[in-house]
Amino acid sequence: MSKTTQTIWKSRLEEHVQETRKYLKYMLNDHLVIVLIFLLAGGASWYSGWLKHIPTHFPSYWLMAVVFSLVLTSSYVRTLIKEADLVFLLPLEGKMEPYLKQAFNFSFISQLFSLIAVSIIALPFYSAVSSGDLVLYALILAQMILVKGLNTAIQWRITYFQGKHVRWLDAALRFLLNTILMYSVLQSVYAITIVFYLLYAVYLIYLTIAVKKQPFQWELHISDELKRKQRFYRLANLFTDVPHLKKQVKRRVYMDWLLQFVPYEQRKTFSYMYVRAFLRSNDYIGLVFRLTVLFVLIILYTGAADWVGALLVLFTVFITGVQLVPLTKHFAHLSLQSLYPVSKQENDRSFFVLVRNVLIIQSILLSCALLPAGGWKGSGLALLISLAFVLVLFKPYVQSRLKKMR
Numbered sequence: 001m002s003k004t005t006q007t008i009w010k011s012r013l014e015e016h017v018q019e020t021r022k023y024l025k026y027m028l029n030d031h032l033v034i035v036l037i038f039l040l041a042g043g044a045s046w047y048s049g050w051l052k053h054i055p056t057h058f059p060s061y062w063l064m065a066v067v068f069s070l071v072l073t074s075s076y077v078r079t080l081i082k083e084a085d086l087v088f089l090l091p092l093e094g095k096m097e098p099y100l101k102q103a104f105n106f107s108f109i110s111q112l113f114s115l116i117a118v119s120i121i122a123l124p125f126y127s128a129v130s131s132g133d134l135v136l137y138a139l140i141l142a143q144m145i146l147v148k149g150l151n152t153a154i155q156w157r158i159t160y161f162q163g164k165h166v167r168w169l170d171a172a173l174r175f176l177l178n179t180i181l182m183y184s185v186l187q188s189v190y191a192i193t194i195v196f197y198l199l200y201a202v203y204l205i206y207l208t209i210a211v212k213k214q215p216f217q218w219e220l221h222i223s224d225e226l227k228r229k230q231r232f233y234r235l236a237n238l239f240t241d242v243p244h245l246k247k248q249v250k251r252r253v254y255m256d257w258l259l260q261f262v263p264y265e266q267r268k269t270f271s272y273m274y275v276r277a278f279l280r281s282n283d284y285i286g287l288v289f290r291l292t293v294l295f296v297l298i299i300l301y302t303g304a305a306d307w308v309g310a311l312l313v314l315f316t317v318f319i320t321g322v323q324l325v326p327l328t329k330h331f332a333h334l335s336l337q338s339l340y341p342v343s344k345q346e347n348d349r350s351f352f353v354l355v356r357n358v359l360i361i362q363s364i365l366l367s368c369a370l371l372p373a374g375g376w377k378g379s380g381l382a383l384l385i386s387l388a389f390v391l392v393l394f395k396p397y398v399q400s401r402l403k404k405m406r
Contacts, residue, residue, distance in 0.1 A: 005092060005096055016080055046302060065182040066179055071118050072115070072144065075151040076111075076152070077104050077156045077159070082225070096216070181200075284327055292366065295369075309381075317362055317363055327354075356391070
């Protein structure tokens, strides 16, 4: 029976890898990769300059401890369980240990890549504020890998308990423990470090004993897998059509007044539909809101100005516009739309007018965020460059993408 569950895991893993590879092929071949390279180069340049002027009383170790703690706390186990398993694998629940063990090992190893990446990025920062050498930092990384394993094991056991409040309480507790533990490790205060390792051991032993009385939460793991898949599908949908993507719609009555700006005319049929879809779908308005707020905070915190600030604004507007392209396919499942007495040209025009207006508003907000550091000159430069992209280059670029997708 164990061989049967191991075979199931092997086939699930192969299916997962093939699907991920299929979509990554489209994602990594896009022009966005070039933009990301320029962004990483600009970020590395700013990072290098910032390291040379770190304030004396800057809480460097606490900052690293918090960043490492975020990576350590965000642990999970990919079970690759499907909805149908609630029926077909339920009789094998008592024989699922080999399957779940393989799932745990796969999840732990795959999460080490992000941990190592963050460690590499933080290495120059650590070298700038500490007298430790590479050997000491390697020991710190080894301890982080150990703590990552503890967090993954604890998070897995927490999934046996019902109630979201248990998961939130566990995540908050582990974040606090991870932060203090990593701070003591970075400061080489190993007396405190040993105490926190003992606390982790006690916590893990307690949960291990407690979960023996708890049943396997099939619905919870199925829901978690669906959420993770949908997040990946939404990302992949920016580059190609994803048939498995599920749309989430939420009525926002407080935004209905914006529909008054759409003229009540036959040729504006798709204008109304696109605006309505944009306001009601989390995939669009929520995405624009999050990106705008995030990059406004980044601009204000980093004090970006002149060309650096202008490129940052341009990059934000670019990725926002690219991620709004799937809106053109929002009504593809409605066969009645082909009967509307509206031309294809008018349909496309309605989409570009909406996205143009959204990107113009975003450009203004992001350019205003440059005022404290760049003044009117820096803000005006960013606004000019971003508007030039929105009004001149965006439509031809998207049309070429749509032609490629169709």
